[in-house]
Amino acid sequence: MESNLVPRDIMHRAARRFKMLSEPVRLEILSLLHERGEMSVQELVEETGQHQANISKHLRHLAGEKCVKRRKEGLFAYYSINDPTLSSICMLVCGRLRQEADAA
């Protein structure tokens, strides 16, 4: 019950950060990157079953928001999680969801 949970001056940025986490495919991407540390676009395409263009677009969004880091090596682009708080946030939410499910 204190002041300024989300300060006005970063409210829109915060909303955009959360929007990154509001799509199942992006959560799957982050989940995979969390497990394996670093993956190429191809690997992500194979694991998710999504089309390459779709994965590239999601990665572009994630990278634009600094959620994810890109490393180019030859023909391949390797992505990894850049924002370490994302993992904590996901675990918090998932823990809460389990809790709600148990309570019900």
Added chain:
Amino acid sequence: MESNLVPRDIMHRAARRFKMLSEPVRLEILSLLHERGEMSVQELVEETGQHQANISKHLRHLAGEKCVKRRKEGLFAYYSINDPTLSSICMLVCGRLRQEADAA
């Protein structure tokens, strides 16, 4: 780098939870509720400057996702935060955003 950051069976639910946090007006509502503990629709309308219908709709979404709790008293409906993890999550993200801003 471990297993199952966001387990498949709750991935869609997690995404929906994050979607609740992905709109500035909803973040403002949660921020106000965090400060004051409990507020009527009217109060939220006044503080945010949004139209009543819009606030009611956002509250409906938030309540549907169990983010927020509703208490009816006479003509008034009082809302308060129901999911305590939301505050932690918002603070994590805002801290990170500050950090990124400082680094730049």
Added chain:
DNA sequence: GAACAATATAACGATGTCGATATATTATGG
């Protein structure tokens, strides 16, 4: 520099969600 592979971008239709306006519901008081 031509052929090929990995990734990125463009364009498109379908669907979702925003805020605004209008109307319905619910509860109180006279």
Added chain:
DNA sequence: CCATAATATATCGACATCGTTATATTGTTC
């Protein structure tokens, strides 16, 4: 039971974003 106040719901147009398909870019190899 009628008027009024607080809240909820319905509908609408504008705009964003999803996944798909097609194409462009980038880098490697011969």
